[in-house]
Amino acid sequence: MTKNTPSSSQIHLNILTFLLFTLPFHGNTQNNNPNQEQTILLSLKQHWSNPPSLSHWTPSSDHCTWPEITCTDGSITRLEIINGSITETIPPSICDLNNLTYIDLQWNYIPGFFPTVLYNCSKLEYLDLSTNYFIGAIPDDINRLSSRLRYLNLGVNNFTGDIPPAIGSLPSLTSLQLVTNLFNGSFPPEIGNLSNLEELVLSYNAFAPQSIPSSFGNLTKLRNFWMTEANLIGEIPDAIGNMSALEYLDLSVNQLSGSIPDGLFLLNNLTFLFLYKNSLSGFIPRRVEALKLQVLDLSNNTLTGTIPEDFGNLTSLTGLALFFNQLSGEVPVSLGTLPQLVDIVLYTNNLSGQLPPDFGRNSPLKTFQISANQFVGELPKHLCANKVLRGVIAFENKLTGEIPDSLGDCNSLEIVRVDDNRFSGKIPDGLWTSVNLIRLMLSGNLFAGQLPDKIGPQLALLELMHNKFSGPIPAGISSWERLTVFRASNNSLSGVIPQELTALPLLSTLSLDGNQLSGHLPSDIISWRSLTTLDLSRNQLSGEIPAAFGLLPDLLYLDLSRNAFSGQIPPEIGLLRLSSLNLSSNRLSGRIPVEQAFVSFHCCGLKFSCSGFSSGRPIYNIFEEKLQKAKARKDSTWKLTSFQRLNFTERNILSSLIDDNQIGKGGSGRVYRVPINHRSGEYVAVKQIWDDVNENSKLLVYEYMENRSLDRWLHGKKRPHSISGSVHHVVLDWPKRLHIAIGAAHGLCYMHHHCSPPIVHRDVKSSNILLDSEFNAKIADFGLARMLVKHGEPNTMSVVAGSFGYMAPEYAQTRRVNEKIDVYSFGVVLLELITGREAHNGDETSSVVEWTWRHVQEGKPIDDALDEDIKEPLYLEEINTVLKLGLICTSTLPSNRPAMNDVLQILLRCSQRPTSEEKTNRNEYDVAPLLHNSKSDRSSESDDSVFSSV
Structure with missing residues (x-):
């Protein structure tokens, strides 16, 4: 060895010296001194652009006193910086804090991929990066985090x-929470290797x-296993029966099938078991030993059989939800x-027999929902024995007897809904005046007695239809100040009808049709400023129609038919923006007000010729002509059928049937836009229908609908053109779409329920719904319409006719015709309005x-699922209700579809937007009262949360 050659010990020393002076701190040394740690914290603050939440991190203070530091x-x-407005990445220096x-x-705005710099925090036991802006995949080597x-x-x-398999190689992990991300791959079975795991949360991932x-x-x-959605x-x-420590299990809103494992109930x-909204079938396990169970929700499945007797042993049970099963x-x-039972929710099953008599006697019962059973x-x-009962929802059963007197002494009640049963007798006085009662729904029973002078101070909705209530409307009705629907x-x-009834300022719906009311209508109705629906038909009312009715600003639906009204229709009625007006079967005379084009206008009376039904019938007139195809002669033979007073002549029409005025062409002929008054800019739409066999033609003259068809707005490559030819820039937002749906529903409702015999349109579709300049909708094109025949006569068609995508399945298969095929088609239109997709083209295959x-x-x-133009949070609740309605209208079984008059009422309720307080107290059945009765053969929809909410 020469003098200048370093020894091996010297080489090792030089390498060590190099490492000591060049490698940064990454938690591999012993304790930092306090000054070093404060310096690291201040560098973190600087890296994070000095967020205001860390303004107290200053060199002059002791960092161990900072609230984020322990x-x-x-x-x-x-290190805890929660909701600190951090917008930058996590730097490597964080692990220089080596202890x-x-x-x-959590709750910051940290961007980027998973921070693998944290692999260097060798003592890390707790890591919460939730509610940030991390993207990308979790690294395959996630197990490099601290053991x-x-x-x-x-x-x-x-x-x-x-989720990478390596996550199953974190041996000390007791809690793994990955809720609400954008995972679109798999989760690994290796999670089962985490033998110390006590909490697993993977919910709300696709x-x-x-x-x-x-x-x-x-x-x-x-202990906690949560995989919802x-x-x-x-x-x-x-x-799963081996998870002996399991306390909380939530596998709801998935597509699980098969039976419930017996071991689960052992x-x-x-303590908490949620399996709702799956496709579970078979019996509920008979043997139940999970005696600590507090909440059990098996709703929205296809479970069959009976409720196990062992459920009576669940003495800790507070909530039981079994609704929407079989x-x-x-x-x-x-x-x-059961001594702790708070919520019992059993609606929409096939349960029968008598109800257990002790419900509520020994427990703090709040919610009792048993509707749509037998x-x-x-x-x-004893439902209110403990004075905390909030709701009794028992409609659509076969219950009899009287309402228990105990409900009349139950001030906690907010809703009572017992409609469509066989109850009788009088309503307990205390129930009428219950101080917290918001909704009282008693329709479809045999209740008798008179209406009370006073009702509870919070009562907003009172429904008494189809009962045996008698006597006068009390003068004390003026004190019903909170009432919005009666x-x-x-x-x-x-x-x-007493003048006091007109003093209710919040009233939006008043339906008193089908009674024995008589006399004149009140003339002073100034307080009815919120009224949208007024139905006084089928009574014995007389006198003139007050002109003040034309001054109600929000009125949409007015039906005074089948009374004895006389005199002229007030011209003020023509100023209303009505969806439907029915004055038929009275003794009215004079001029029909035409200032307003009604969506549905029925004035058949003693001195009137009847205007067109459903507004799709031509409002102005029908020409029938015999005409050579090659030429249109002025001397042609005419047969004229007029439905209203006309302000044009045949010559106006014939001279304008030229190519420049053509605006459309269908399977049966051409459509023209014809000017009838150049000075005022009035137009009519003329549909020319040719008969190829005998060379005759018909001209159908309609009111011209400026905004053309709904189909063009929803599916056209461009927005519809205005009269001037310029393109509209109006967005078809949700209020307009709901208004269109209501208008079309009014037309179909009239055809199905107010015509004798009823009329089935057979070709309801978005291209047959026409829109005027205010987006009032009118049903058009009655080429396939058919009157329903009398009972006992055949109601099948020789040929199936209609439009692909809108045709009810039973009509295509059997050619049977009834109103439910229109309901199906209208449901398709509702889904078009919501999704923006064409009827025949949900995607490439369906x-x-x-x-x-x-x-x-x-x-x-x-x-x-929503069209981009209606994705506004303000309307999501209404849109959700209409979506459910569209699904139920398109049920495969006709018996599961509602009638059009019920569809219309649901849509009208959606248009009457509730206050925040009303939303808080709303029950799913209050918004859409039909949805409970349409448990579709495809699936069933309901709100997820039922406990302690009525």
Whole structure:
């Protein structure tokens, strides 16, 4: 060895010296001193652009006193910056705090990929990066995080792809939370290797369809397992019964099928079980030993059989939801004796027999929902024994007897809905005046007695239709100040309509049709400023129609038909923006006000010729002409049928049937826009229908609809043109779409329910819904319309006619015709309005009906189904209701579809936007009262949350 050659010890020393002076701190040394730690914190602050939330991080103060910092033995062990407005990435220097065990940076705006710099935090036990802006995939080497890591929360970010198998190699992990990300791949069975795991949360992720791995059964320490809306398929593995520590299980809103494993109900520690909105079938396990169970929700499945007797042993149970299943048999009597029961929700099953008499006697019952079953006998008498009952919803059963007197002494009540039963007798006085009652719905029973002078101070909706109430409307009705909806149709109310009734400032709907009311209408109705619907038809009212009716600013629906009104129709009526006006079967005379083009205008009376039904019938007139195809002679023979007074002649029409005025061409002829008054700019639409056999033609003259068809607005490459030819820049927003739906529903409702015999359109579609300049909708093109024949005569068509995508399945198969084929077509139109998709083209393989049903069944967010022009949060609740209505209207079974008059009422309710207080107290059935009765053969829809909410 020469003198200048370094020894091996010298080489090692030089390397060590180099490393000591060149490598940065990354947690591989012993404790930092306090000055070094403060310097690191201040560099973090600077890296994060000095957010205001960290303005107190200054060199002059002790960093261990900063609220975001926890020190142990003078060294930093915890860093918590929650909602600190951090907008930059996590730098490597964070792990220079070499004793750091706890990092919580949730609720910030941290961008970028998963921060692999945290691999260098060798003592890390707790990491929460939830609710930030992270993107990309979780790294395949995620197991390089500290082996000490117990808690990992990456929820509410934008992570995508798969959850890597390496996540199952974090041996100390007790909590793994990845909720609400954008994962679109798989989750690994290796999660089952996390033997210490106590909490697993993978909910609200669009994973590729995947079953629950049987390896998850190895998680014997797991207490909370939450996979709501995670695209789960297949059966729940039997191995889940091995999770002996399980307390909280939520697998709701997935596509799980098969039966419920018996072992699930044998878990002694199980406290909360949520399996709602799946496709589970078969019986509920008979043997139940999960005696700690507090909440059990198996709703919205296809479970059959009876409710197990063992449920009566669940003495800790506070909430039981079994609605929307196919359960049958009687409710076990022992359920009524459960001491902790707060919410019992059993609606829409096939349950029968008498209800357990002790419901409410021994427990703090708040919600009692048993509607749409086959229950008989009386309501339990002790439902409000503990004075906390908020709601009784028992409609559509076969219940009899009287309303229990105890409900008249129940000031906690907010809603009572017992319509469509066989109740009788009088209503308890205390129920009328209950101080917190908001909705009282008693229709479709045999109740008798008179209306009360006073009602509760909060009562907003009162429905008494189809009962035996009698006597006068009390003068005390002026004190019903909060009432917004009052329906008392088809009773035996008599006497005059008192002036006091007009003093209700919030009243929006008043239906008193089908009673024995008489006398004149009140003339002073100034307080009815909120009224949108007024139906006084089928009474014995007389005198003139007050002109003040024309001054009601929000009135949409006015029906005074089948009374004895006389005199002229006030011209002020023509100023209203009505969707429907029916004055038929009275003694009216004089001129029909035509200032307003009504969506539905019915004035058939003693001295009137009847105007067209459903507004799609030509409003002005019909010409029938015999005409040579080659030429139109002025001396042609004419047959003229006029439906209204005309302000034009045949010559006006014939001279304008030229190519320059043609605006459309259909299967039966051409359509022209014809000017009838150049000075005022008035036009009519003329449809020329040729008969190729005998060379005759007809000219149908319609009111010209400036905004053309709904089809052009929804599906045209360009927006419709105005009269001047310029393109509209108006967005077809949700209020306009709802207004259009209401107008079209009014027309169909009249055809189905007000014409004798009823008329079926047979070709309802968006191109046959025409829009005027104010987007009032009118049903057009009655070429396929058919009057329903009398009972006992055939009602089938020799040939199926209609439009692809709108045709009800039973019509295409059997050619049978009834109103329900129009309801189906109208449901398609509703889905078009909501999704913006064409009827026959939901996607490349399915119609809009199939596409929407599949979207809902797969549990995808409703927002994703909406047309871009209506994605406004303000209207999402209304849109959701109309979407459900569209789905029910397109049910495969005609019996599951509602009638058009009920469809119209739901749409009208949607147009009457509730206050925030009303939304808080709204029950799903209040907004759409038909939805409960249309448990579709495709699937069933309901709100997810039912407990303690009526």
